[in-house]
Amino acid sequence: MDESAPEIAKMSFEDALRALEEVVRKLEGGDVPLDDSISLYERGEELRKHCQARLDSAQARIEKIVQKADGTVTGTAPFDSPDD
Numbered sequence: 001m002d003e004s005a006p007e008i009a010k011m012s013f014e015d016a017l018r019a020l021e022e023v024v025r026k027l028e029g030g031d032v033p034l035d036d037s038i039s040l041y042e043r044g045e046e047l048r049k050h051c052q053a054r055l056d057s058a059q060a061r062i063e064k065i066v067q068k069a070d071g072t073v074t075g076t077a078p079f080d081s082p083d084d
Helices: 013-029 034-061
Strands: 063-067 073-078
Antiparallel strands (some): 063 073
C-alpha cells in the first residue's frame, strides 16, 4: 500500500472517490496477493465511509429557495420537503 497516500479524513470527496475507485479496480483485477487484498478492502471501507459522511453532510445543507408567485424569496426549506 502507498504510505504517502493522504490521510482519508483530509481528502476531498472527489479525491476519496477516485481512491475508492482505484481500490475497487485493483480488487476486481484479482492480481493482488491475499494480504494486500485485505488491506485494500479495509482502506476501501474507510474511503466508502468518508464519502458517505461527506454526502450526508452535503445533503443536510442543501436547501431549496421558496419563492412567492411574484418571484420574491420567502425563505428556505429542507431539500427533501414536499413542494407547496
